[in-house]
Amino acid sequence: MTKKHHVHLSDLHFPIKVICLSAALILSVVVFTESAPVDGGRLARVEGKDASAFMKITEAQGETIYMSILSSRKHRLGALDNPTVGLFISTDGGATWHHRGWTGYIRTFYTEAGMDGTIWSACGNGVLRSTNKGSSWRITTGWEITEVLKVKVDPTQPAIVFGATAYGIVRSTDKGKTWQVKNNGLGSPFTSDVLIDAAQSARVFAATEEGIYVSTNRGDQWRLAGLKGRGIRVLAQDRLNPKLLYAGTEEDGVVISVDGGGRWKSSVSGLHHKTVYAIVPDPTDSRTIYIGTHGGGVYKSIDGGTTWHQSSKGLTNLDVHSLGVLPSNPSIVFAGTLNGGLFRSTDGGSTWQFNSQEEAQVWGISIR
């Protein structure tokens, strides 16, 4: 039965307007739709741009892109033809996307894979885990853990997983068999992101509503590391120089630490949009960094964050919530927007083309 008029977050994607994406629509071609049962009858849908237009380089490199679709403005309450949301995977640089797992709205915020291939999804329903490339899933958390915004896997010990939730930080050390709440020392439990230090994984950073917190014992105890009282949205680490850390804030632009989180310095020169939802350093060049902002689209720095330049040409939605750079070809960059779908650049962010998921909220992108 359909409950008329009742508002809950699952209703939030009722359309109010149709965003004109005619140019993008011309480019966007549904390659095919497959109704093959996957994992007990779940459907897998494959869609994307003309595959021949894309390089297969990522497939050759074994790179997989995980795109988490939170919701879509095309959704109609109770409609039979609502767009599929949740996790989409591409292994060919965004040429095609394959849906994996649950097709309905369970608030899939973010997904990433561990070094052992296990896929983890941060969802409204909890932390989901798949050990067979997304064919079947298990909710690893119980009723206590809800509204999980990020899930991060220890880069060297894949059984250790952190979840950033609206109610604080949770950790599993047994690959999701059990979870523990880890809020000791946090000023505010609401945590948007967690960053596990790639150089020493016992060090973990947390993006909270009241600043950046750090733990040196895998979350057992937290202490303030910087930006006291400021809302932090996202954390990132340079792949080549792990001492280079970045944080995106609700109101204060970007802050950068060059000493592994000891001191944080504001970096806003040229940045006209100070709400930063996404940060991704070029994995091959520490001087190049992309950020996703509210209202300003993508900004890029080519001088290690000293100055920023808006780099949003072609973006028809300027609320960028997720970013990804292909390690194998860093000129290919993905930008996930809130209600505008996924965009792709093949020239390092100079220009953008619509890629997939019209009017979708692309909440998270990760690449392994």
Next chain:
Amino acid sequence: MKSVKRVTVFLILLASTTAAQSDRATYLKEFRQRVEHIKHVYDTSQASGFYQAAVRYALRKNVRQADSMFVEALRVPRGDMFWMFPVIGTYLNGREVMSAETKAVVRNAWKTYAPYRGDTENHWAMYYASLFLAAEQWPNLPGSEWYNGKSSDENREEAKEYLFDWARITTTIGQGEFDSPDYFAEYAISTILLAQYAQDPQVRQLGKMLTEYIFADFAVEHLDGQYLGGFSRIYQPAVYKPLLSTASAFAWLYFGTGEPTSSGWIVLPALSGYELPEIIYTIAIDRSKPYVHKERKRVRNVIRYGKEKNPPVYKYTYVTKNYGLGSLHGGILQPIQQHTWGVRYTYGRPYTAIFGLHPYWSGMELGMFFPEEVKTLIADVVASKGTYNNPDKWTSASPFERTFQHKNTLIVLYDIAPGTTAEHINGFFPRNLQERIVDESGWIVCKAGDTYVGWYPLQEYEWKEEFENPANRLNDVGRPVLEREKETGNWRLRSHKLQNGYVVEVRSKDEIGSFERFRAELKKRIPKSTLAPGHVAVEYTTLGGDNMQFRFPEDRKLNGVAVDLSRTKLFDGPYLQADVGSQRLTMTYRNKKRVLDFKTLTISE
């Protein structure tokens, strides 16, 4: 002499017992007639759906047709927890007669359709009650046979844990999504299904006790099919047409009040065989004496921008046979759909309400309760709930609004920051009032049958006649389309002053006599107010002679004595008593008493 007394006492007791039994018998007879009405409507309905199938199963009539209906309804699952309870409810009504093929389709649905668990209390109640019952129906299955990868045992235990924890917090610090006329159904269905169908005796008992708990909570604030008082959540137009709320369908079925309905929300309860204990429906319908009832609830989970996860909510309701005046203490207690105060009365269906509010919206308010990005939350909400950022909306929480109620007198104050959305307050006056007089004293004096309402605005204001939007259609910027109807429109009082407020007096003919006398008495009582930024205060002596002093936001004095809201019990009135933290509710009606003890999971009388 003694023996005569004993005989007399015995005869009185016998007579009263017999009368009570007769009343109960009459109630049950009429209740069962209402149940039969519901069954008949759905049994003869040409439509196809879960409830049509459930009724046919329950009646053991046209079972094969029911099978077809059930399978068709399951063909494309959608609706998440709103799908789960009709599916398990229909299954439980038909499991003994449905075909093996239909059973297989139902089973497969629980394997392949992955419902969203939701983000609020009613979602979780429906989700876990349904999941518990489903896990009991299909025990000993591995995780691969369930949508969430968990085994039957794991699902059953998780659901049971949640349900007991929900009961614990509700009976300790109060319900979070409390007293919602539109969400009462979601709780009632969930708990009735548990009470009637759970195999686990503990969960069955918990379901029974929770059902009584939420029905008692409703009964004590019920009048003529309407929920009274302040509400955590309500929709337009039910906020001004109270009988449209789903709670009113339950009032008709279980209290015999309001208007006959064939609402789908009461089908599964009607089929379940659940019968309400006598004490609850007598509390619901006996309005022979006016009473004050106070409650303490909790704010929905605050996830940021607040120091406390579940701050307290203080409620005050005054109930008579003609009207009920009720209020929450004010502030942001629930996002989007809060109804802070209102008077509802028995005259003039369907427009039986007068109320006021500050229409407020902000990303910060939404961010307190939803984890999505604060700067885009308004757009997300408006996409589905077009009234949220509408300055004309009729439901809203506001950080700039506070109330102070004593019996049938209410003071509401506002100290609105400049630049706030919106920079005005609204009052709702229905079209069908018999009188709506603006007296030269400043009082607005209204007559609705035997109920009189006086409203003294503290600042200048304007009237706006407006027309309903019957289809709740939205325009392309997400605002309701207002359509002119043939009838006269309702009246909106709007005041643009940021430091603002009003005094509301409600009386019935029984209490004060004629309408003219009510008006004359009000004229003698002009509130004294101070209305400056940061200093909004009023002093007023009620028609009952009590002196109320109220300074925004939380300084309340009654007859010179400070009012300490923090001492408010979970339930405090002549019919219901519960202390904070007690996990124990005592219902009292005349010489009857019924105690729900959630610590021991027992009911005693």
